[in-house]
Amino acid sequence: MSDAIKHECGIALIRLRKPFSHYVEKYGTPYYGINKLYTLMEKQYNRGQDGAGIAVIKLDVPQGTRYISRYRSVDQQPIAEIFEKVNKKFRKAIRDHKDKINDAQWLLENVAFTGEVLMGHLRYGTHGNNDIENCHPFLRQNNWRSRSMVVAGNFNMTNVDELFNKLIELGQHPKEKVDTVTVLEKIGHFLDEENQFLFEKHKDKFSNSQVSTIIENDLDLQRVLMRSCKDFDGGYAMMGIAGHGAAFVARDPAGIRPAFYYADDEIVIVASERQAIKSAMEKISYEDIKEVQPGFALIIDREGNYEEKQFIDQLPKKSCSFERIYFSRGSDPQIYQERKQLGKILTPQILESIDYDIENTVFSYVPNTAETSFLGMVEGMEEYLARYRKKVISEGISGEELEKVLSLRPRIEKMVIKDAKLRSFITSDDVRQSFVANLYDTTHGVVRRGIDNLVIIDDSIVRGTTLENGILKMLDKLGPKKIIIVSSAPQIRFPDCYGIDMSKVKDFVAFRAMLALLKETKQENLLEDVNEKCKSAIANLSGNMVNHVKELYLQFPYEQVSKKIAEIITPKGCNAEIEVIFQTIEGLHRACPNHIGDWYFTGDYPTTGGNRVVNKAFMYYMEGKTVRAY
């Protein structure tokens, strides 16, 4: 069995720009910041079902007082567990000090998780187990505040091994190879150097404690990031807070992973999704929320001043389109419209597939994410009907025939019911088959046996398990003449190594379809040819590697692969005819014009590391290895 397919994580960062007392006085609570952090995390729960963590840093507490609090959880309900614990600490601390409840300084000095800089993380583990040690934020401690650091990120690097070796070259002795530790140590190393540089610069003119203050004021996080991130190959939104309170959120040069922020004179607030910020800051408008530019870091200094600063050359922007199709919450108004558009664009192909027989067709969707593209598809059908009515009326029909045309509506039904709110996509492969089979239910008494077509839209077809083991078997029992599965995403053909962690080619139903077609057309020799090319590309490690696997797909038209996928996912003994319609690449770009990262569909990777991963993944497939390719 292969490993579970994983997703992107969620990040949240808050910097309170005024003194802590301001919030206690104005909002009447010491938990102004932590409440906002809670909202940011709760609203990004879709991004992390494996665990969560928070860290809070206090800016000005006397030496000898704890200034970093961190808590992580891999509980079934990690967010609830974390915040319950925070609350408990608060209740306990003020139990015997009720008079201190509005005393900001006392609270800072005596109650954990009160502070001005806050960080939250939701994890879908891609490297390392789902245990507490691998939950973010990671902490690098030192008695000099400016050398301490907490980091957390939404990231996948294609070159963790290379980065790990660089640490060894630096003379370090890393105790583990987990990617978050590797990345943290890389940033930490240059943070140390920056500290050392400033220390050397000032040590002869000032006392040690004066130098500490100078370092905290002058520390150049932009330079730290320029030096530490230059070898990163991947998609990332990394955030860090140094012990003295300066913070950063750095976004990869192609903008693969998302990072949004809002700032006013009270707060700087960052999250992976715009909608989370909007929920936390009710009064602001969506236009007030900005994207951190690719290759830039939002840097917030000790005083709370913030600026986006470039730390690496930008690459052409390739923001992950899967965020828009499936991953992010659909309540963001832009995403909502994009998802609707994804469904609407497919109307002509669907109409052709049902032979324009709207009267005998039931339209529905696979819950939950596809609901919005379904609404778009229905809108498309209604527009078609409006055009159709206009046409026939202009042709002069009347009487019964006219009545019939005027009353024609798309038959919209809820055919598939999902019992759990969980995202099955992230369930491990070994239990997924049976999980998916029991996850859905169907509505009886709607489809007319042997008469009706059934059009069902889903947001994506990855392995095909949801359809084959769950949905199609059940729908077929209802007796439709034909089932048309519509995917609002194009065919997923290539591994992802930046965003969603899908690195094994054989997992993809599109890949299996292409293999079957090669066999049928007696072109299997191409597999060996491509394997040789992949091997030599990997051996040469040249900077200009190309994706050789593309060549295999190029042998067949898109529709031919769709047809083969339909055959593969058709359950044994199925009576209905099954057809699958996929979104086109052109349609995807039309619907999501600002998120054109499409490497899993096209094989066009934005970094060299991506080409290496796909070639390696193919090599592994040929060697029968079921390990991930990065």
Ligand SMILES: O=P(O)(O)OC[C@H]1O[C@H](OP(=O)(O)OP(=O)(O)O)[C@H](O)[C@@H]1O
């Ligand atoms: O082809 P497969 O590999 O089986 O995966 C694709 C399915 O997985 C996702 O559902 P999920 O249950 O994760 O989430 P949702 O409820 O948000 O749609 C997605 O929406 C598809 O239905």
Ligand SMILES: NC(=O)CC[C@H](N)C(=O)O
């Ligand atoms: N989904 C992610 O962003 C994962 C981050 C990191 N690779 C981890 O496994 O913890």
